[in-house]
Amino acid sequence: ILASALLAHMASGHMVMNLPTPYTPEKASTFPITAPGAGQRFPYPCQGMTDVAFRTPVTAGSATLVNFTGAAPHGGGSCQFGINYHDTTYSTNPADWKTIYTIIGGCPADTKGNLEDPAHYRGLDPEGRPQAVHCGDDKGKDCIRQFNIPFPKGLKNGNASFAWIWYNKITAKEVYMTCAPITITGGTEEQGFVEELPQMFLANIDGYTNCTTSTTGEHGVFNIPNPGKYGVQLIEPDPAAAGSCPVAPPAPFAAAGGSAG
Numbered sequence: 001i002l003a004s005a006l007l008a009h010m011a012s013g014h015m016v017m018n019l020p021t022p023y024t025p026e027k028a029s030t031f032p033i034t035a036p037g038a039g040q041r042f043p044y045p046c047q048g049m050t051d052v053a054f055r056t057p058v059t060a061g062s063a064t065l066v067n068f069t070g071a072a073p074h075g076g077g078s079c080q081f082g083i084n085y086h087d088t089t090y091s092t093n094p095a096d097w098k099t100i101y102t103i104i105g106g107c108p109a110d111t112k113g114n115l116e117d118p119a120h121y122r123g124l125d126p127e128g129r130p131q132a133v134h135c136g137d138d139k140g141k142d143c144i145r146q147f148n149i150p151f152p153k154g155l156k157n158g159n160a161s162f163a164w165i166w167y168n169k170i171t172a173k174e175v176y177m178t179c180a181p182i183t184i185t186g187g188t189e190e191q192g193f194v195e196e197l198p199q200m201f202l203a204n205i206d207g208y209t210n211c212t213t214s215t216t217g218e219h220g221v222f223n224i225p226n227p228g229k230y231g232v233q234l235i236e237p238d239p240a241a242a243g244s245c246p247v248a249p250p251a252p253f254a255a256a257g258g259s260a261g
């Protein structure tokens with residue numbers, strides 16, 4: 001039963017960030033990046049995608065819309081949004097990817113499993129990716145959410161790569177990552193603020209991290225360790241979802257910490 005359930009969701013894909021416009025948008029995949037286990041996998045970071053089709057302008061101190069394509073949100077989960085400053089190519093060192101916002105639970109959906117049944121499925125997009133009904137906001141249930149992610153005012157101006165990293169709830173120790181080329185204005189000319197931001201958390205990638213999150217959907221959402229101060233908790237996390245990763249203390253987000261949720 002497990003194998004056929006796995007095959008069914010492998011065949012239909014999972015989730016990919018579609019806004020800001022990702023690298024190599026016609027190939028950016030709904031499948032996970034390198035992780036233990038079977039199935040189609042892409043390399044860390046950014047699925048190895050590098051073609052700049054459109055560089056999204058972003059203003060430090062304001063929010064940017066982040067949207068997703070896919071019909072398999074796997075019960076939702078926890079996710080991080082982060083940034084890497086680089087010259088021509090983004091860094092392959094996880095320490096260079098800095099967290100600007102974290103969502104615990106409800107990313108990018110709050111639903112029991114997938115949204116592939118006739119009531120929620122919305123056919124394939126032009127690139128052949130399955131689509132499901134969208135919420136049109138950051139709080140709907142049984143639909144794919146979008147988030148207005150705040151970009152801190154202290155960010156350095158210039159070109160950078162923006163990333164979404166996702167730990168789904170019903171999971172085979174997976175981790176997802178989509179990246180997008182952006183240009184930041186309205187920020188600062190200094191690197192100091194960025195250097196103090198926490199590294200984007202990584203689990204489930206051989207060679208980059210030593211821990212794996214829990215394997216099944218019997219646990220709740222994963223509490224991402226060291227999330228930084230910008231973010232929102234939409235669902236109470238379950239310590240058992242940490243697998244062999246550290247069980248994090250309650251997230252330190254300010255009560256009205258962000259525009260997501």
Ligand SMILES: *[C@@H]1O[C@H](CO)[C@@H](O)[C@H](O)[C@H]1NC(C)=O
Pocket residue numbers: 018019067068069070125131134146
């Ligand atoms: C979000 O993505 C979905 C799926 O591609 C699309 O149907 C929807 O129009 C997008 N929403 C926005 C605001 O771009």
Ligand SMILES: *[C@@H]1O[C@H](CO)[C@@H](O)[C@H](O)[C@H]1NC(C)=O
Pocket residue numbers: 052055158159183
């Ligand atoms: C940002 O990248 C674009 C190409 O995508 C380039 O034309 C532009 O000069 C770069 N800007 C800076 C500040 O490096």
Ligand SMILES: *[C@@H]1O[C@H](CO)[C@@H](O)[C@H](O)[C@H]1NC(C)=O
Pocket residue numbers: 207208209210
């Ligand atoms: C993983 O564990 C090995 C052996 O203990 C250690 O050398 C390595 O630095 C660890 N890697 C990470 C990313 O923590």
